[in-house]
Amino acid sequence: MYDMKALYQAESVQDAVALRLKHPEAQIIAGGSDVLVQMREGKRAGAELISVYGLDALRGVSLEADGTLRIGSLTSFSHITRDPLIQKYVNVLGEAVDQVGGPQIRNIGTIGGNTCNGVTSADSASTLFAYDATVELTGQDGVRRVPIQEFYIRAGKVDIRAGELQTAILISRESYEHTFGHYIKYAMRSAMDIATLGTSVNVRLSDDKKYVERARVAFGVAGPIPLRAETAEKTAAGARLSAELAEAFGAAVREDIHPRDSWRAARDFRMHIAVESAKRAFAEAVRLAGGEL
Amino acid sequence: MEKHLTQYQTVCFNLNGKDVERTVDVRASLTDLLRNDFRQTSVKKGCEVGECGACNVLIDGEAFNSCIYLAVWAEGKKVRTLEGLLGPNGELSDIQQAFVDESAIQCGFCSPGFILTAVEILESGKAYTDEELRKLLSGHLCRCTGYENILRAVKKTMYRRLGRELPQE
Numbered sequence: 468m469y470d471m472k473a474l475y476q477a478e479s480v481q482d483a484v485a486l487r488l489k490h491p492e493a494q495i496i497a498g499g500s501d502v503l504v505q506m507r508e509g510k511r512a513g514a515e516l517i518s519v520y521g522l523d524a525l526r527g528v529s530l531e532a533d534g535t536l537r538i539g540s541l542t543s544f545s546h547i548t549r550d551p552l553i554q555k556y557v558n559v560l561g562e563a564v565d566q567v568g569g570p571q572i573r574n575i576g577t578i579g580g581n582t583c584n585g586v587t588s589a590d591s592a593s594t595l596f597a598y599d600a601t602v603e604l605t606g607q608d609g610v611r612r613v614p615i616q617e618f619y620i621r622a623g624k625v626d627i628r629a630g631e632l633q634t635a636i637l638i639s640r641e642s643y644e645h646t647f648g649h650y651i652k653y654a655m656r657s658a659m660d661i662a663t664l665g666t667s668v669n670v671r672l673s674d675d676k677k678y679v680e681r682a683r684v685a686f687g688v689a690g691p692i693p694l695r696a697e698t699a700e701k702t703a704a705g706a707r708l709s710a711e712l713a714e715a716f717g718a719a720v721r722e723d724i725h726p727r728d729s730w731r732a733a734r735d736f737r738m739h740i741a742v743e744s745a746k747r748a749f750a751e752a753v754r755l756a757g758g759e760l
Numbered sequence: 761m762e763k764h765l766t767q768y769q770t771v772c773f774n775l776n777g778k779d780v781e782r783t784v785d786v787r788a789s790l791t792d793l794l795r796n797d798f799r800q801t802s803v804k805k806g807c808e809v810g811e812c813g814a815c816n817v818l819i820d821g822e823a824f825n826s827c828i829y830l831a832v833w834a835e836g837k838k839v840r841t842l843e844g845l846l847g848p849n850g851e852l853s854d855i856q857q858a859f860v861d862e863s864a865i866q867c868g869f870c871s872p873g874f875i876l877t878a879v880e881i882l883e884s885g886k887a888y889t890d891e892e893l894r895k896l897l898s899g900h901l902c903r904c905t906g907y908e909n910i911l912r913a914v915k916k917t918m919y920r921r922l923g924r925e926l927p928q929e
Contacts, residue, residue: 468785472764473767474767499829504828570897571813571816571823572810574822
Protein backbone atom coordinates (compact mmCIF):
# COMPACT_ATOMS: atom_id res chain seq x y z
CA MET A 468 0.00 0.00 0.00
CA TYR A 469 1.18 3.48 -0.77
CA ASP A 470 0.96 6.03 1.99
CA MET A 471 -1.37 8.38 0.15
CA LYS A 472 -4.14 10.44 1.63
CA ALA A 473 -6.44 10.27 -1.35
CA LEU A 474 -6.43 9.46 -5.06
CA TYR A 475 -8.40 11.46 -7.60
CA GLN A 476 -8.48 10.00 -11.09
CA ALA A 477 -8.98 12.48 -13.91
CA GLU A 478 -11.29 11.28 -16.68
CA SER A 479 -10.52 14.09 -19.13
CA VAL A 480 -8.22 17.11 -19.36
CA GLN A 481 -11.07 19.36 -18.21
CA ASP A 482 -11.70 17.03 -15.29
CA ALA A 483 -7.99 17.18 -14.38
CA VAL A 484 -8.15 20.99 -14.41
CA ALA A 485 -11.22 20.90 -12.15
CA LEU A 486 -9.51 18.48 -9.77
CA ARG A 487 -6.42 20.71 -9.66
CA LEU A 488 -8.56 23.69 -8.66
CA LYS A 489 -10.53 21.70 -6.12
CA HIS A 490 -7.44 20.09 -4.53
CA PRO A 491 -4.65 22.66 -4.83
CA GLU A 492 -2.34 20.71 -2.49
CA ALA A 493 -2.59 17.51 -4.50
CA GLN A 494 0.35 16.19 -6.51
CA ILE A 495 -0.18 15.27 -10.17
CA ILE A 496 0.90 11.74 -10.99
CA ALA A 497 1.53 10.68 -14.60
CA GLY A 498 3.46 7.37 -14.87
CA GLY A 499 4.47 7.53 -11.22
CA SER A 500 8.08 6.37 -11.62
CA ASP A 501 9.18 9.42 -9.63
CA VAL A 502 6.11 10.25 -7.54
CA LEU A 503 5.44 6.72 -6.28
CA VAL A 504 9.11 6.16 -5.54
CA GLN A 505 9.27 9.41 -3.57
CA MET A 506 6.15 8.32 -1.73
CA ARG A 507 7.84 5.04 -0.78
CA GLU A 508 10.85 6.99 0.42
CA GLY A 509 8.57 9.03 2.67
CA LYS A 510 9.15 12.32 0.83
CA ARG A 511 5.60 12.59 -0.42
CA ALA A 512 4.02 10.35 2.20
CA GLY A 513 0.46 11.26 3.09
CA ALA A 514 -0.02 13.32 -0.09
CA GLU A 515 -3.17 13.53 -2.17
CA LEU A 516 -2.66 12.45 -5.78
CA ILE A 517 -4.39 13.46 -8.98
CA SER A 518 -3.79 10.67 -11.48
CA VAL A 519 -3.76 11.71 -15.13
CA TYR A 520 -2.35 8.37 -16.29
CA GLY A 521 -5.67 7.33 -17.83
CA LEU A 522 -5.87 10.29 -20.23
CA ASP A 523 -5.17 8.53 -23.51
CA ALA A 524 -5.90 11.76 -25.39
CA LEU A 525 -2.50 12.99 -24.17
CA ARG A 526 -0.62 10.04 -25.71
CA GLY A 527 1.06 9.99 -29.09
CA VAL A 528 3.05 12.12 -31.51
CA SER A 529 1.51 14.08 -34.40
CA LEU A 530 2.27 16.83 -36.88
CA GLU A 531 0.14 19.97 -36.75
CA ALA A 532 -0.95 21.80 -39.92
CA ASP A 533 2.03 24.20 -39.79
CA GLY A 534 4.51 21.36 -39.36
CA THR A 535 4.84 21.68 -35.59
CA LEU A 536 5.71 18.37 -33.97
CA ARG A 537 3.33 17.69 -31.13
CA ILE A 538 4.24 15.19 -28.41
CA GLY A 539 1.40 14.40 -26.01
CA SER A 540 2.62 14.79 -22.43
CA LEU A 541 1.75 11.22 -21.46
CA THR A 542 3.66 9.63 -24.34
CA SER A 543 6.01 7.10 -22.79
CA PHE A 544 9.74 7.13 -23.51
CA SER A 545 9.59 3.82 -25.36
CA HIS A 546 6.76 5.06 -27.57
CA ILE A 547 8.70 8.25 -28.36
CA THR A 548 11.73 6.19 -29.37
CA ARG A 549 9.65 3.96 -31.65
CA ASP A 550 7.56 6.76 -33.17
CA PRO A 551 8.10 7.26 -36.93
CA LEU A 552 7.68 11.07 -36.78
CA ILE A 553 10.26 11.33 -34.01
CA GLN A 554 12.64 9.08 -35.96
CA LYS A 555 12.17 11.18 -39.06
CA TYR A 556 12.45 14.68 -37.58
CA VAL A 557 14.13 14.58 -34.16
CA ASN A 558 15.69 11.16 -33.91
CA VAL A 559 18.06 12.43 -31.23
CA LEU A 560 15.12 12.86 -28.85
CA GLY A 561 14.17 9.20 -29.29
CA GLU A 562 17.79 8.20 -28.68
CA ALA A 563 18.03 10.39 -25.58
CA VAL A 564 14.91 9.03 -23.90
CA ASP A 565 16.05 5.50 -24.78
CA GLN A 566 18.74 6.05 -22.14
CA VAL A 567 16.36 6.76 -19.26
CA GLY A 568 16.47 4.10 -16.49
CA GLY A 569 15.76 0.65 -17.93
CA PRO A 570 13.17 -0.88 -20.28
CA GLN A 571 10.33 -1.06 -17.74
CA ILE A 572 10.93 2.55 -16.67
CA ARG A 573 10.85 3.64 -20.31
CA ASN A 574 7.46 1.93 -20.68
CA ILE A 575 5.91 3.79 -17.73
CA GLY A 576 7.85 7.08 -17.72
CA THR A 577 6.37 9.99 -19.66
CA ILE A 578 7.93 13.04 -21.26
CA GLY A 579 5.49 15.24 -19.35
CA GLY A 580 6.56 13.78 -16.04
CA ASN A 581 10.21 14.03 -17.01
CA THR A 582 9.92 17.77 -17.65
CA CYS A 583 7.42 18.67 -14.90
CA ASN A 584 9.82 17.25 -12.33
CA GLY A 585 12.10 20.16 -13.02
CA VAL A 586 15.27 18.14 -12.53
CA THR A 587 18.36 19.09 -14.47
CA SER A 588 19.37 15.48 -15.16
CA ALA A 589 16.20 14.57 -17.11
CA ASP A 590 17.37 12.80 -20.26
CA SER A 591 14.70 14.45 -22.41
CA ALA A 592 15.35 17.98 -21.19
CA SER A 593 18.65 18.88 -22.83
CA THR A 594 17.39 17.83 -26.27
CA LEU A 595 14.15 19.77 -25.75
CA PHE A 596 16.23 22.83 -24.79
CA ALA A 597 18.42 22.33 -27.84
CA TYR A 598 15.30 22.35 -30.03
CA ASP A 599 13.71 25.39 -28.35
CA ALA A 600 10.69 23.28 -27.46
CA THR A 601 7.48 24.86 -26.24
CA VAL A 602 5.50 23.53 -23.31
CA GLU A 603 1.73 23.54 -23.65
CA LEU A 604 -0.27 23.94 -20.44
CA THR A 605 -4.03 23.67 -20.22
CA GLY A 606 -5.92 25.47 -17.48
CA GLN A 607 -9.37 26.82 -16.82
CA ASP A 608 -8.82 29.78 -19.18
CA GLY A 609 -7.57 27.59 -22.00
CA VAL A 610 -4.11 26.88 -23.34
CA ARG A 611 -0.89 28.68 -22.40
CA ARG A 612 2.35 28.12 -24.28
CA VAL A 613 5.71 28.65 -22.61
CA PRO A 614 9.21 28.30 -24.08
CA ILE A 615 10.92 25.44 -22.26
CA GLN A 616 13.72 27.74 -21.12
CA GLU A 617 11.14 29.77 -19.18
CA PHE A 618 9.20 26.70 -18.06
CA TYR A 619 12.12 25.69 -15.84
CA ILE A 620 12.28 28.23 -13.02
CA ARG A 621 14.78 26.64 -10.65
CA ALA A 622 15.79 23.16 -9.56
CA GLY A 623 12.60 21.19 -8.98
CA LYS A 624 10.36 24.15 -9.81
CA VAL A 625 8.58 24.64 -13.12
CA ASP A 626 6.00 27.15 -14.32
CA ILE A 627 2.78 25.25 -13.76
CA ARG A 628 0.12 27.49 -12.28
CA ALA A 629 -2.92 26.69 -10.17
CA GLY A 630 -5.36 24.53 -12.08
CA GLU A 631 -2.94 23.81 -14.93
CA LEU A 632 -1.84 20.56 -16.47
CA GLN A 633 0.95 20.07 -18.98
CA THR A 634 -0.72 18.66 -22.08
CA ALA A 635 1.96 18.63 -24.79
CA ILE A 636 5.52 19.44 -25.81
CA LEU A 637 5.82 21.20 -29.17
CA ILE A 638 8.79 21.55 -31.51
CA SER A 639 8.39 23.99 -34.40
CA ARG A 640 9.29 23.07 -37.94
CA GLU A 641 11.75 25.96 -38.14
CA SER A 642 13.55 24.41 -35.21
CA TYR A 643 13.82 20.78 -36.34
CA GLU A 644 13.87 21.09 -40.13
CA HIS A 645 17.08 19.80 -41.79
CA THR A 646 18.77 19.21 -38.44
CA PHE A 647 20.70 16.22 -37.21
CA GLY A 648 21.43 15.69 -33.57
CA HIS A 649 23.31 13.53 -31.13
CA TYR A 650 22.92 13.02 -27.38
CA ILE A 651 25.61 11.79 -25.02
CA LYS A 652 24.66 10.61 -21.57
CA TYR A 653 27.61 10.31 -19.25
CA ALA A 654 26.77 8.02 -16.34
CA MET A 655 28.49 5.44 -14.18
CA ARG A 656 26.37 2.53 -15.43
CA SER A 657 24.93 1.78 -18.86
CA ALA A 658 21.43 1.28 -17.40
CA MET A 659 19.38 2.32 -14.40
CA ASP A 660 21.47 5.39 -13.74
CA ILE A 661 21.02 9.14 -13.63
CA ALA A 662 23.17 11.29 -15.90
CA THR A 663 26.34 12.76 -14.44
CA LEU A 664 26.08 15.01 -17.48
CA GLY A 665 23.77 15.03 -20.48
CA THR A 666 24.82 16.76 -23.73
CA SER A 667 22.56 17.29 -26.73
CA VAL A 668 23.84 18.86 -29.95
CA ASN A 669 22.04 19.44 -33.23
CA VAL A 670 23.33 21.04 -36.40
CA ARG A 671 22.02 22.27 -39.72
CA LEU A 672 24.59 22.41 -42.51
CA SER A 673 24.71 24.51 -45.66
CA ASP A 674 23.57 22.90 -48.91
CA ASP A 675 27.14 22.08 -49.91
CA LYS A 676 27.74 20.52 -46.45
CA LYS A 677 30.82 22.64 -45.92
CA TYR A 678 29.47 25.21 -43.46
CA VAL A 679 27.48 25.15 -40.27
CA GLU A 680 24.27 27.05 -40.77
CA ARG A 681 23.13 26.63 -37.20
CA ALA A 682 24.42 24.64 -34.25
CA ARG A 683 22.76 24.21 -30.90
CA VAL A 684 23.96 22.61 -27.72
CA ALA A 685 22.22 22.11 -24.40
CA PHE A 686 23.25 20.37 -21.22
CA GLY A 687 21.65 18.66 -18.29
CA VAL A 688 23.48 18.75 -14.94
CA ALA A 689 25.71 21.64 -16.06
CA GLY A 690 23.66 23.95 -13.84
CA PRO A 691 20.63 23.77 -11.52
CA ILE A 692 18.33 23.51 -14.55
CA PRO A 693 19.09 22.43 -18.14
CA LEU A 694 20.81 25.17 -20.14
CA ARG A 695 22.05 26.19 -23.59
CA ALA A 696 25.68 27.06 -24.31
CA GLU A 697 25.27 30.09 -26.56
CA THR A 698 28.93 30.99 -26.84
CA ALA A 699 29.61 27.62 -28.42
CA GLU A 700 26.61 28.05 -30.74
CA LYS A 701 27.92 31.45 -31.91
CA THR A 702 31.38 29.97 -32.43
CA ALA A 703 29.97 27.44 -34.87
CA ALA A 704 27.30 29.52 -36.63
CA GLY A 705 28.35 30.21 -40.22
CA ALA A 706 31.77 28.63 -39.69
CA ARG A 707 33.48 26.28 -42.12
CA LEU A 708 33.61 22.67 -40.96
CA SER A 709 36.97 21.54 -39.63
CA ALA A 710 38.42 19.49 -36.81
CA GLU A 711 39.53 22.76 -35.20
CA LEU A 712 35.94 23.96 -35.23
CA ALA A 713 34.83 20.92 -33.22
CA GLU A 714 37.61 21.66 -30.71
CA ALA A 715 36.65 25.33 -30.48
CA PHE A 716 32.99 24.45 -30.15
CA GLY A 717 33.76 22.12 -27.22
CA ALA A 718 36.09 24.59 -25.52
CA ALA A 719 33.56 27.41 -25.80
CA VAL A 720 30.95 25.64 -23.66
CA ARG A 721 33.08 26.49 -20.62
CA GLU A 722 31.88 30.08 -20.96
CA ASP A 723 28.23 29.19 -20.41
CA ILE A 724 28.01 26.26 -18.06
CA HIS A 725 28.25 26.24 -14.30
CA PRO A 726 28.18 22.70 -12.95
CA ARG A 727 28.60 22.03 -9.27
CA ASP A 728 30.25 19.51 -7.02
CA SER A 729 27.95 16.70 -6.00
CA TRP A 730 28.38 13.17 -4.72
CA ARG A 731 28.06 11.98 -8.33
CA ALA A 732 30.94 14.03 -9.69
CA ALA A 733 33.17 17.00 -9.00
CA ARG A 734 32.65 20.33 -10.74
CA ASP A 735 36.00 20.11 -12.54
CA PHE A 736 35.20 16.65 -13.83
CA ARG A 737 31.83 17.81 -15.16
CA MET A 738 33.59 20.74 -16.86
CA HIS A 739 36.00 18.32 -18.48
CA ILE A 740 33.34 15.91 -19.75
CA ALA A 741 31.17 18.82 -20.93
CA VAL A 742 33.92 20.04 -23.25
CA GLU A 743 34.67 16.54 -24.51
CA SER A 744 30.99 15.57 -24.88
CA ALA A 745 30.15 18.78 -26.77
CA LYS A 746 33.02 18.13 -29.16
CA ARG A 747 32.07 14.50 -29.75
CA ALA A 748 28.33 15.17 -30.04
CA PHE A 749 29.06 17.99 -32.51
CA ALA A 750 31.30 15.71 -34.57
CA GLU A 751 28.64 12.98 -34.63
CA ALA A 752 25.85 15.43 -35.50
CA VAL A 753 27.95 16.77 -38.40
CA ARG A 754 28.62 13.23 -39.59
CA LEU A 755 24.89 12.42 -39.48
CA ALA A 756 24.20 15.60 -41.44
CA GLY A 757 26.56 14.39 -44.15
CA GLY A 758 29.39 16.78 -43.36
CA GLU A 759 33.09 16.08 -42.87
CA LEU A 760 35.34 17.61 -40.24
CA MET B 761 0.31 6.83 9.07
CA GLU B 762 -1.51 10.06 8.43
CA LYS B 763 -5.25 9.88 8.22
CA HIS B 764 -6.44 9.01 4.75
CA LEU B 765 -9.75 8.75 2.97
CA THR B 766 -11.13 5.24 2.77
CA GLN B 767 -11.40 4.74 -0.95
CA TYR B 768 -12.18 1.53 -2.74
CA GLN B 769 -12.61 1.00 -6.41
CA THR B 770 -13.68 -1.91 -8.55
CA VAL B 771 -11.16 -2.82 -11.21
CA CYS B 772 -12.01 -5.01 -14.20
CA PHE B 773 -9.13 -6.40 -16.21
CA ASN B 774 -7.93 -9.47 -18.01
CA LEU B 775 -5.47 -11.65 -16.10
CA ASN B 776 -3.67 -14.32 -18.13
CA GLY B 777 -6.55 -14.55 -20.60
CA LYS B 778 -9.37 -14.50 -18.07
CA ASP B 779 -11.61 -11.51 -17.34
CA VAL B 780 -11.51 -10.72 -13.63
CA GLU B 781 -12.90 -8.11 -11.29
CA ARG B 782 -11.85 -7.02 -7.81
CA THR B 783 -12.62 -4.19 -5.47
CA VAL B 784 -9.34 -2.75 -4.24
CA ASP B 785 -8.05 -0.10 -1.89
CA VAL B 786 -6.86 2.70 -4.20
CA ARG B 787 -3.56 2.82 -2.28
CA ALA B 788 -2.64 -0.67 -3.53
CA SER B 789 0.07 -1.29 -6.08
CA LEU B 790 -0.51 -3.77 -8.87
CA THR B 791 1.95 -6.07 -7.06
CA ASP B 792 -0.31 -5.97 -4.01
CA LEU B 793 -3.37 -6.75 -6.10
CA LEU B 794 -1.78 -9.63 -8.01
CA ARG B 795 -0.20 -11.27 -4.97
CA ASN B 796 -2.90 -10.73 -2.38
CA ASP B 797 -6.07 -11.09 -4.40
CA PHE B 798 -4.97 -13.47 -7.13
CA ARG B 799 -2.15 -15.42 -5.45
CA GLN B 800 0.18 -14.66 -8.36
CA THR B 801 3.22 -15.25 -6.17
CA SER B 802 5.60 -15.18 -9.14
CA VAL B 803 5.25 -11.40 -8.87
CA LYS B 804 8.01 -10.77 -6.33
CA LYS B 805 8.40 -7.88 -3.95
CA GLY B 806 12.03 -6.90 -4.31
CA CYS B 807 13.08 -3.26 -4.06
CA GLU B 808 9.53 -1.90 -4.43
CA VAL B 809 10.92 1.26 -6.05
CA GLY B 810 11.15 0.11 -9.65
CA GLU B 811 14.84 -0.74 -9.77
CA CYS B 812 15.20 -4.52 -9.52
CA GLY B 813 12.52 -5.78 -11.93
CA ALA B 814 11.42 -8.70 -9.70
CA CYS B 815 7.77 -7.57 -9.83
CA ASN B 816 7.74 -7.21 -13.62
CA VAL B 817 4.53 -8.13 -15.45
CA LEU B 818 3.29 -7.59 -19.01
CA ILE B 819 0.52 -5.07 -19.49
CA ASP B 820 -0.91 -4.93 -23.00
CA GLY B 821 2.28 -6.63 -24.16
CA GLU B 822 4.79 -4.25 -22.55
CA ALA B 823 6.90 -4.87 -19.45
CA PHE B 824 6.11 -2.84 -16.33
CA ASN B 825 7.35 -2.94 -12.76
CA SER B 826 4.08 -3.63 -10.97
CA CYS B 827 5.44 -2.23 -7.69
CA ILE B 828 5.24 1.31 -9.08
CA TYR B 829 1.98 0.84 -10.93
CA LEU B 830 -1.28 1.62 -9.16
CA ALA B 831 -3.67 -1.34 -9.02
CA VAL B 832 -6.53 0.86 -10.26
CA TRP B 833 -4.58 1.62 -13.44
CA ALA B 834 -5.09 -2.02 -14.50
CA GLU B 835 -8.69 -1.16 -15.46
CA GLY B 836 -9.40 -2.53 -18.94
CA LYS B 837 -5.84 -3.82 -19.40
CA LYS B 838 -4.51 -7.24 -20.34
CA VAL B 839 -2.13 -8.31 -17.57
CA ARG B 840 0.15 -11.34 -17.86
CA THR B 841 2.21 -12.97 -15.15
CA LEU B 842 4.56 -15.94 -15.19
CA GLU B 843 1.66 -18.19 -14.11
CA GLY B 844 0.07 -17.43 -17.48
CA LEU B 845 2.96 -19.01 -19.38
CA LEU B 846 2.27 -22.51 -18.10
CA GLY B 847 0.43 -25.06 -20.23
CA PRO B 848 -2.93 -26.55 -19.13
CA ASN B 849 -1.22 -29.28 -17.11
CA GLY B 850 1.49 -27.06 -15.70
CA GLU B 851 3.94 -27.63 -18.57
CA LEU B 852 6.78 -25.13 -18.82
CA SER B 853 6.91 -22.79 -21.79
CA ASP B 854 9.98 -22.83 -24.05
CA ILE B 855 11.56 -19.80 -22.39
CA GLN B 856 11.07 -21.26 -18.90
CA GLN B 857 12.60 -24.55 -20.02
CA ALA B 858 15.52 -22.63 -21.53
CA PHE B 859 16.18 -20.99 -18.15
CA VAL B 860 16.31 -24.51 -16.63
CA ASP B 861 18.50 -25.91 -19.40
CA GLU B 862 20.97 -23.04 -19.27
CA SER B 863 21.12 -22.93 -15.45
CA ALA B 864 19.91 -19.36 -15.67
CA ILE B 865 18.43 -19.76 -12.21
CA GLN B 866 19.91 -19.98 -8.76
CA CYS B 867 17.70 -18.55 -6.06
CA GLY B 868 14.96 -17.85 -8.60
CA PHE B 869 13.84 -14.51 -7.21
CA CYS B 870 14.62 -12.53 -10.35
CA SER B 871 13.51 -15.26 -12.78
CA PRO B 872 9.80 -14.45 -13.22
CA GLY B 873 10.60 -10.82 -14.00
CA PHE B 874 13.40 -11.71 -16.40
CA ILE B 875 11.26 -14.33 -18.14
CA LEU B 876 8.40 -11.89 -18.74
CA THR B 877 10.77 -9.32 -20.23
CA ALA B 878 12.10 -12.18 -22.36
CA VAL B 879 8.53 -12.89 -23.50
CA GLU B 880 8.15 -9.27 -24.65
CA ILE B 881 11.45 -9.59 -26.52
CA LEU B 882 10.50 -12.92 -28.11
CA GLU B 883 7.01 -11.82 -29.10
CA SER B 884 8.40 -8.85 -31.01
CA GLY B 885 9.49 -11.48 -33.56
CA LYS B 886 12.76 -9.63 -34.16
CA ALA B 887 16.34 -10.89 -34.07
CA TYR B 888 18.54 -8.91 -31.71
CA THR B 889 22.30 -8.77 -31.29
CA ASP B 890 23.84 -9.67 -27.92
CA GLU B 891 24.38 -5.98 -27.25
CA GLU B 892 20.72 -5.21 -27.91
CA LEU B 893 19.60 -8.13 -25.76
CA ARG B 894 21.76 -6.92 -22.88
CA LYS B 895 20.12 -3.52 -23.10
CA LEU B 896 16.63 -5.02 -23.33
CA LEU B 897 17.32 -7.14 -20.24
CA SER B 898 18.98 -4.32 -18.29
CA GLY B 899 15.95 -3.52 -16.13
CA HIS B 900 16.51 -6.59 -13.95
CA LEU B 901 18.95 -7.31 -11.19
CA CYS B 902 20.21 -10.84 -10.57
CA ARG B 903 22.56 -11.34 -7.63
CA CYS B 904 23.37 -15.01 -8.34
CA THR B 905 24.06 -15.91 -11.93
CA GLY B 906 26.13 -13.11 -13.39
CA TYR B 907 23.64 -12.72 -16.27
CA GLU B 908 25.52 -14.74 -18.90
CA ASN B 909 23.30 -17.82 -18.56
CA ILE B 910 20.19 -15.65 -18.64
CA LEU B 911 21.38 -13.96 -21.82
CA ARG B 912 22.11 -17.37 -23.35
CA ALA B 913 18.65 -18.73 -22.43
CA VAL B 914 16.92 -15.77 -24.07
CA LYS B 915 19.18 -15.87 -27.10
CA LYS B 916 18.74 -19.61 -27.70
CA THR B 917 14.96 -19.32 -27.41
CA MET B 918 14.96 -16.31 -29.74
CA TYR B 919 16.87 -18.26 -32.42
CA ARG B 920 14.67 -21.34 -31.93
CA ARG B 921 11.48 -19.32 -32.34
CA LEU B 922 12.86 -17.60 -35.42
CA GLY B 923 13.72 -21.04 -36.84
CA ARG B 924 17.38 -20.11 -37.20
CA GLU B 925 20.62 -21.78 -36.24
CA LEU B 926 22.34 -20.36 -33.20
CA PRO B 927 25.66 -18.85 -34.33
CA GLN B 928 28.73 -20.62 -32.93
CA GLU B 929 30.41 -18.59 -30.18
